[in-house]
Amino acid sequence: MAPAAAASAPAGPASGRTRLGGMMSGEPLIRARGLGLQYGSKRVLDGLDFEIPAGRVVGLLGHNGAGKTSLMRALVGLTGHEGELSVLGLSPQRQRTALLQSLCYIPDVAILPRWARASELITLMAGLHPNFSAERARQLLKRTSVGLNDKVKTLSRGMVVQLHLALVAAIDARLMVLDEPTLGLDVLSRKAFYEMLIDEWCDGERSVLISTHQVEEVESLLSDVLMLSEGRLVLNIPLAEVDERFVALSHDPAAADAVAAAHPILRYRQQGQSAALFDGAPPPEVQALGQRMRPSLVDLFVALTRAPELNPTIPR
Numbered sequence: 001m002a003p004a005a006a007a008s009a010p011a012g013p014a015s016g017r018t019r020l021g022g023m024m025s026g027e028p029l030i031r032a033r034g035l036g037l038q039y040g041s042k043r044v045l046d047g048l049d050f051e052i053p054a055g056r057v058v059g060l061l062g063h064n065g066a067g068k069t070s071l072m073r074a075l076v077g078l079t080g081h082e083g084e085l086s087v088l089g090l091s092p093q094r095q096r097t098a099l100l101q102s103l104c105y106i107p108d109v110a111i112l113p114r115w116a117r118a119s120e121l122i123t124l125m126a127g128l129h130p131n132f133s134a135e136r137a138r139q140l141l142k143r144t145s146v147g148l149n150d151k152v153k154t155l156s157r158g159m160v161v162q163l164h165l166a167l168v169a170a171i172d173a174r175l176m177v178l179d180e181p182t183l184g185l186d187v188l189s190r191k192a193f194y195e196m197l198i199d200e201w202c203d204g205e206r207s208v209l210i211s212t213h214q215v216e217e218v219e220s221l222l223s224d225v226l227m228l229s230e231g232r233l234v235l236n237i238p239l240a241e242v243d244e245r246f247v248a249l250s251h252d253p254a255a256a257d258a259v260a261a262a263h264p265i266l267r268y269r270q271q272g273q274s275a276a277l278f279d280g281a282p283p284p285e286v287q288a289l290g291q292r293m294r295p296s297l298v299d300l301f302v303a304l305t306r307a308p309e310l311n312p313t314i315p316r
């Protein structure tokens with residue numbers, strides 16, 4: 001595959017920059033070059049190059065074991081890495097304490113101390129985090145069905161997640177890293193979670209990196225997608241550019257051989273029709289055999305993360 005497009009705009013001229021904490025304005029919030037990670041003899045992340053600028057909602061997608069959690073752990077300094085990694089202008093490993101002032105990381109949103117009341121958690125957070133606003137947390141809690149006096153052990157899983165997000169979103173940070181935040185939630189709770197995240201935390205300057213398996217559901221929320229397969233980045237693209245790069249064609253079954261000869265990265269069925277997905281435009285005579293459609297993120301995911309032996313047309 002062609003080198004992945006950076007999910008970022010280039011940084012502005014150095015002369016126009018001002019310093020914000022550990023970084024210059026206009027610099028990406030995350031910058032990785034040749035990022036790798038190995039556990040024993042197992043290579044888990046391999047040569048990742050990407051940037052996440054300010055104001056983005058980035059989906060981190062990949063099959064089970066693709067390396068999503070490992071990447072997030074490296075980003076927040078919980079594990080070592082090879083290559084260059086800068087998060088908010090800091091080295092996650094060497095400057096973790098400073099980094100955590102401006103970064104929220106939630107490995108599992110549904111875990112809070114069962115004995116605590118919501119009001120006690122707010123008091124606790126106010127004591128722990130210098131950028132936490134108790135007033136903001138109380139405001140955010142009003143969006144949920146959780147009362148200030150409710151104890152965590154009396155809440156449903158969906159309510160715990162809402163409470164956790166209210167607490168975290170009350171931190172004035174620049175980057176939020178969420179590892180499968182809606183795991184185990186029903187569709188209404190997932191919707192409520194993402195609505196609160198987008199409405200209450202994303203302000204055009206902050207960025208969020210979310211890993212999830214619910215690819216269809218997050219497609220409309222994301223500005224960019226990073227896709228991992230077996231520790232490698234197989235896609236790094238703003239959603240707005242998917243249409244320019246990938247071409248999906250629905251076609252008559254009679255055209256199947258001619259379409260297949262143009263090496264689609266995926267052949268599938270869409271609304272009862274045969275369809276093919278191409279990385280780059282197929283020749284005009286092939287395009288004329290079908291109708292162009294918008295490729296979905298799910299189709300891209302299937303095409304780019306299937307085991308190579310099942311998908312020999314994908315260049316590795």
Ligand SMILES: Nc1ncnc2c1ncn2[C@@H]1O[C@H](COP(=O)(O)OP(=O)(O)OP(=O)(O)O)[C@@H](O)[C@H]1O
Pocket residue numbers: 039042044062063064065066067068069070071
């Ligand atoms: N501490 C560890 N020691 C050894 N191997 C590990 C460790 N943590 C993760 N791995 C391996 O690294 C690979 C990537 O795991 P990781 O948890 O990052 O994947 P993931 O994409 O988050 O998966 P999932 O979607 O299932 O949560 C897997 O093969 C896993 O077995």
